[in-house]
Amino acid sequence: MSDRVLPLVALLVAVGIFFVYVNPTWSGPIAATKEEIALNDQALKAADQFAAQQNALAAARNAIDPANLARLSTLLPDSVDNVVLILDLNALAARSGFSLANIDVISNTAGGAGVSAPQGQGLPAAGTNPVGSIDLSLSAVGTYAAMQAFLTGVERSARLLDVRDIVVRGSDTGVYNYQMVLRLYWLR
């Protein structure tokens, strides 16, 4: 009798263990843990790549002359700072023999500075333009030579200034009236 009952009991216990513990545990907590471990592995790999990239970037940045980095920051500053720029323009005009009459902000083209955002490089706010720009309108009086000197100074300014518009009205005295529109940029 026991020859038949005990194997049957063992078989039933085996089936019960399989369906109550083995299978649910394998497909439940163990599968979830394996998935989390795989995600952790990916994150750790990315962290390693990040550390290597950071070291490479730090080395590349350290290889750049600090003076050039400072010039780059001047070329494209972190803020608009148009008041200081107007003072600099006044100083330039004075050096050039150019008389500035009026300077004003005439437009804010915050969305378009003619620079496209870097693509596909995983930078934050991808697709947005990192450069802001505004236009400055100025009117001035001076000789043609003074205007040329002023214009050359603006074009070669350490802070990037683009001349967008120039209107020259002549006179018989050799002193002309000028209206200019300058576009200045900053890094947001």
Add this chain to the structure above:
Amino acid sequence: MALPPTIPTSFVPHAASSSARRFRTDFTGAYGFFAYAIFAIVFALALGVFFYGRILASSKAAKDAALASAQANIDPATVENFVRLHNRLNSGGSLLAGHTAFSGLFSALESLLPVSVRFTSLHLSRSDTGVSKIEGAGVARNFNALAAASNAFSVDERIKDAIFSNISVNDDGSVSFALSATLDPKLIAFTLAASAADTSATPPPAPLP
């Protein structure tokens, strides 16, 4: 003396179902072996799953700790600095590539226009699409001077679509005109103008800081 084959060798009778009992015994043994083997396999599987789960949990805890450490080593300020430097380099390069220098145009006008032609007003503009235009009004001493200016513009490939309009003869014989034209981007590109300025005898005024 040999027995005849019809005489039985034993007086003990054979069991009537001895072969059936042997089969039943074999079947019971195989059934038991199969059942116990399945039990053993499942039991081993259960033990394996149990210990594998513990090993995985331990591994996950170790990787969680390593990941937390790696995240703690990331300095957001350093990342922000790198991103800004990257944006500054890229954007600065793009802006410099499109940087305009209208002083190159004035130099070109000085060399192209005859001395007998002068502008009374001039409007230079550059649109957001990158198209640069020149519009102006001027006076030429006579038609020949205006024709020379027109010819100079037509020969020069940097000033395109030059159209002289509103041409009228004044009382003193001079000729008034209006001009509109588009400019070749190379004419007002900063790089060329900068190199020209570098080679000029007169240094430009000190640039803005």
